[in-house]
Amino acid sequence: MSDARRRPPSSTDVAALAGVSQKTVSRVLNGEPYVTEEVRERVLAAARELGYRRNTAARALHLGRFHRIGVASIGSSLYGPASLLVALERQARQIGYAFAVAYAGEGGAVTSAVESLLAQGVDAVVISDPIDGDQDLRVDPDVPVLSFRPIPGLDGPRVVVTGPSGVEAGRQATEHLLGLGHATVWHVAGPHRWPAARDRARGWREALAAAG
Incomplete structure (x- = not known):
């Protein structure tokens, strides 16, 4: 087998097969404007035919971006956190971003999870809810950070x-059930260590107290 056949296809190969310039290939693969839909489809078809994949490491060095979003999560074994991870990954993939997860664990080690993501190279960090514990976040991220609840030290x-208010959600759900004529409402709570679970329980209690 020749060296040419052994090497992975390059953007130059894609450009030659599609009959366009290498700059046009770059524009298409980066999702830039000023490319007609016909040319875009031709470039993408050529990339699929050749099995071309971008060198994300080289691209990150060139652009200073990684096209990767990091998520700090307590884990994926529980329904709530797992559902959120699936939704976040799906949305990231739809806009052309890779997805990295760092687990804070049951101890709420948010700081180490965020530092791990920053060391890997990410363009933004999402701090998943619920995060167990109330430790201060002792890190100064130099990328955008989205958190689903206030965290001490994160500013x-x-x-x-x-994110929605757990207190308001618990209150509204309880008021709705009381409004249907139920004499009372019982609440099956999440782990008490989770701030989100505590907020929902608080909203439930407040609604019951207000209804007498």
């Missing part, structure tokens, strides 16, 4: 805290 212009 800065590139930090976004979002």
